[in-house]
Amino acid sequence: MPKVTTNDYAFSSVRIRALEKTLVGKDELEQLLDAPGTDRTIQLLTEFGFGTEDGPGVPDRSMVSFEELLFQKTADAFREVAEILPEKDSVDMLRLKYDCHNVKSALKCSFLGVSYASMLIDLGTVPADSYPEMMKNGDFSALPKQMAEAAALAKAEFASSNNPQVVDLMLDRACFEDISVLSNRLGSDFLNRYMSVTADLINVETAIRLIRMGHSDGGRVLLKDALLPGGSLEAKLFSEAYDEGESFLTDKLQFGTYHMLGKQFADSDRAFSTLEKISDNYLTNMLKEVIFIPFGPEIGFAYLRGMETSVKNIRIVLTGKAAGLDRDQIKERMRDSYV
DSSP states (O other), rough: OOOOOOOGGGHHHHHHHHHTTTOOOOHHHHHHHHHEEEEEEHHHHHHTOOTTTTTTTSSSSOHHHHHHHHHHHHHHHHHHHHHSOOSHHHHHHHHHHHHHHHHHHHHHHHHTTTOOOOGGOOSSOGGGGHHHHHHHTTTTTTTHHHHHHHHHHHEEEEHHHHHHHHHHHHHHHHHHHHHHHHHHHHHHHHHHHHHHHHHHHHHHHHHHHHHHHHOOOHHHHHHHHHHHTTTTTTTTHHHHHHOOOOOHHHHHHSTTTTTHHHHHHHHHHOOOOHHHOOOHHHHHHGGGGGGGSSHHHHHOOOOHHHHHHHHHHEEEEHHHHTTTTTTHHHHHHHHOOOO
């Protein structure tokens, strides 16, 4: 198959730019926040294109059935973009995290002897209904290369260590490596830089999580094994932070590339959920650079990430209203919108 060039994205980029206009952006999210109650919120979402009066979840205003609609909206976006693009690597870059979630869930639940069917998210490159046979035969070859190897190793390692954390660490790193292979193959400077920043932010989160768990030789080894490759922040920074403490890391961040992220977190309540939100927002705002790219694989990637963020915010609004949270409490949990 001939190598895909930037010019091959001209048609798909125009189509996807049109799709961006259908995303639930910051203006629509403000309307959802102001809506009185869950029913009116769902009615507004219907007006924004999430279903019709005859569609799932709308007539009975069911939160469960609307969750199904959010999933279907995401699945449709992935399918449509994959059909439009001249390649699928930029879509699979986002699908692989669902493969990673699914294989981790299947492995850990199998170890515990409980069902994992309801935990699978059927948005990966491997269909969710493939996992029972995969787990039965111990054959992970349907997964991307690094994840397939890591799944087999994690299964054997857990049998001897009985430590579910092993599964997470091995699969998360392998997933990132598989995604990086696709990014490198696409040859996009932006996507490669996006992956580098993603590695840095995940490494910061991992280091802070392990620091808060308490110092130990085991924790130091876990940190070394968990750090993702490809970022600009050196492993030495994280090992020093493990010894010196969380403030050492946040102080260092404030005087480097991630100075705004470090300052925002240092000035916040320092909850881990706040760090995750700040990291998500950092990546979303980075995606806004794609606005200035006329055509290429970045446009489909950014649109799908925008869809995922949009769905996450809708879910935050719906669950917040159902839980009786006020407007400010809900908005505090929401992520920056791509549009």
